Amino acid sequence: MSQSDLPQRLQLRAITKRYPGTLANDRVDLSIQPGEIHALLGENGAGKSTLMKIIYGVTQPDSGEVLWEGNPVQVRDPAQARELGIGMVFQHFSLFETLTVAENIALALGREAGTPKQLAPRIREVSQRYGMGLEPERLVHSLSIGERQRVEIVRCLMQDIKLLILDEPTSVLTPQEVEELFVTLRALAAEGCSILFISHKLGEVRALCHNATVLRGGRVSGDCVPAECSDLQLARLMVGDAEGLEASYPKVAGGLPRLRVDDLSWRNKDPFGTSFANLRLEVRSGEIVGIAGVAGNGQDELLALLSGEVRLATGERERITLDGQPMAHLYPDARRARGLAFVPAERLGHGAVPEMSLSDNALLTAFQQGLVSRGMIRAGKVLALAEEIIRRFAVKTPDAHTPARSLSGGNLQKFILGREILQNPKLLVAAHPTWGVDVGAAAAIHRALIALRDAGAAILVISEDLDELFQISDRIGALCSGRLSPLKATAETHTVEVGRWMAGQFDTPQDAA
Numbered sequence: 001m002s003q004s005d006l007p008q009r010l011q012l013r014a015i016t017k018r019y020p021g022t023l024a025n026d027r028v029d030l031s032i033q034p035g036e037i038h039a040l041l042g043e044n045g046a047g048k049s050t051l052m053k054i055i056y057g058v059t060q061p062d063s064g065e066v067l068w069e070g071n072p073v074q075v076r077d078p079a080q081a082r083e084l085g086i087g088m089v090f091q092h093f094s095l096f097e098t099l100t101v102a103e104n105i106a107l108a109l110g111r112e113a114g115t116p117k118q119l120a121p122r123i124r125e126v127s128q129r130y131g132m133g134l135e136p137e138r139l140v141h142s143l144s145i146g147e148r149q150r151v152e153i154v155r156c157l158m159q160d161i162k163l164l165i166l167d168e169p170t171s172v173l174t175p176q177e178v179e180e181l182f183v184t185l186r187a188l189a190a191e192g193c194s195i196l197f198i199s200h201k202l203g204e205v206r207a208l209c210h211n212a213t214v215l216r217g218g219r220v221s222g223d224c225v226p227a228e229c230s231d232l233q234l235a236r237l238m239v240g241d242a243e244g245l246e247a248s249y250p251k252v253a254g255g256l257p258r259l260r261v262d263d264l265s266w267r268n269k270d271p272f273g274t275s276f277a278n279l280r281l282e283v284r285s286g287e288i289v290g291i292a293g294v295a296g297n298g299q300d301e302l303l304a305l306l307s308g309e310v311r312l313a314t315g316e317r318e319r320i321t322l323d324g325q326p327m328a329h330l331y332p333d334a335r336r337a338r339g340l341a342f343v344p345a346e347r348l349g350h351g352a353v354p355e356m357s358l359s360d361n362a363l364l365t366a367f368q369q370g371l372v373s374r375g376m377i378r379a380g381k382v383l384a385l386a387e388e389i390i391r392r393f394a395v396k397t398p399d400a401h402t403p404a405r406s407l408s409g410g411n412l413q414k415f416i417l418g419r420e421i422l423q424n425p426k427l428l429v430a431a432h433p434t435w436g437v438d439v440g441a442a443a444a445i446h447r448a449l450i451a452l453r454d455a456g457a458a459i460l461v462i463s464e465d466l467d468e469l470f471q472i473s474d475r476i477g478a479l480c481s482g483r484l485s486p487l488k489a490t491a492e493t494h495t496v497e498v499g500r501w502m503a504g505q506f507d508t509p510q511d512a513a
Helices: 048-055 078-084 101-109 116-129 145-157 175-190 202-208 231-239 299-307 314-319 332-337 358-366 379-392 409-421 439-454 466-472 495-502
Strands: 010-019 022-032 037-042 063-068 071-073 086-089 163-167 194-198 211-216 219-224 257-266 276-284 287-292 320-322 340-343 427-431 458-462 475-480
Touching: 010 048, 022 037, 022 048, 022 219, 037 048, 037 175, 037 202, 037 231, 048 086, 048 163, 048 194, 078 086, 086 145, 101 116, 101 145, 116 145, 145 163, 163 175, 175 194, 175 202, 202 231, 211 231, 219 231, 231 439, 257 299, 257 314, 257 458, 276 287, 276 299, 276 458, 287 439, 287 466, 287 495, 299 340, 299 427, 299 458, 314 320, 332 340, 340 409, 358 379, 358 409, 379 409, 409 427, 409 439, 427 439, 439 458, 439 466, 458 466, 466 495, 475 495
Parallel strands: 037 194, 037 211, 086 163, 163 194, 287 458, 287 475, 340 427, 427 458
Antiparallel strands: 010 022, 010 063, 063 071, 211 219, 257 276, 257 320
8 A cells, every 4th residue: 555545644624723812723724644744834923833732732722623644633732642653843942951961852752762871872873863963961051052953853753753743943954964854854754754844944845845835824825835836936825925035135345343352262161062262253343244153163152252141351351342342351231231232042031031021021131221210110111112123023912011932933033133123232143043933034134134234233143044144144154163264255155165164174263354
């Protein structure tokens, strides 16, 4: 019997889910065959995550029917989903930071899978096989965001699964790692495993997926064969109006040096972390500098040193300067007072407090913008700022009193970025600005960054998305094992060269010119 003669692996019929003020899923139909790689596309807030949570048993539908291999089922919780053979990698990680990689995977797989020590050799083998090398004994809190993503993916690959749900799995992988992952996914599909693939990287969807279902406003807006569509056609299905989605931004030379990192040598106390030796970097006013690199090569450490979360001794204060003023010894609030704005890699818990309202989250970093007077919060001004962010950056939310955790990833990212941009910084440091963001939101974020650049700000973007870096950066470089490649004008280099830099293949260790 061929796979086409088998019952459908998963079938959703008229799935509906309501939340207060929101109809997340409106009579959604979806079918996946054995061995099929099926894409689920849509803007942030279109209802994709809700639908995935229903399939995985995290939440229950208000109405509709779920059929698994032809039989009606009620997936009560993730444990039952795993018993059926459903595995899922969430966009926001579900890891215990104080435990090791092996302990986290052992908890997820259950006691019958073995102890962390017993699982360690298999974790090494699986992770290395798929180009996502992990050390089982390493504590999760010491991992970069990309390495944490690897833990989630490897955890699922170690399960005996019939349906693998991947929510933005390639966001923090290099192009080479993406290709290796795709080889694995195609092999799994050939063996009969079904894959439900969520990604905003439309080129990946076209290259990998057999079929696609598109959601818009909680409803199915269309189905298609991705390989038969262009990126722009897919984008139109997702967002309707495709204006500005293929923008090409002019490259500029920049003005006077604004951020300088001068011969920075710093030893990381974490034995698994990255240290720097004689690191030099310059970002000029009115330019965007992009830094590429495989996760775990010093991006997190550089971000911490620039933001003030890690400070140098007073005698080393001139290693990092802003407009010629030393700041390597300053706390984050003092750096903000001098004109620094910061968008961290992790939205929930670092960029925003999940339980707090958007209004309160606006206050967290913008309190120096006239929002506090004589120790008292000026609630009206705080609310006005939050509402201005929501309006200017088209954040989809009921109002400014909504908790940050209730927003989709892309909408929360737009809010965080808008909060920083509206402070009119001299220097903006942004990590992964469009990670997991749909094409419409990514275009809006890029336009905002270009506008800030054109207003004279210096912008440093650290990302693993080479397409994004080439689109918006005026100069580009790469980090590898704490060493920074030369920075070159984006128009004078190409992805192959930057890929070599990411692997540490560059002639001179430092060249900020």
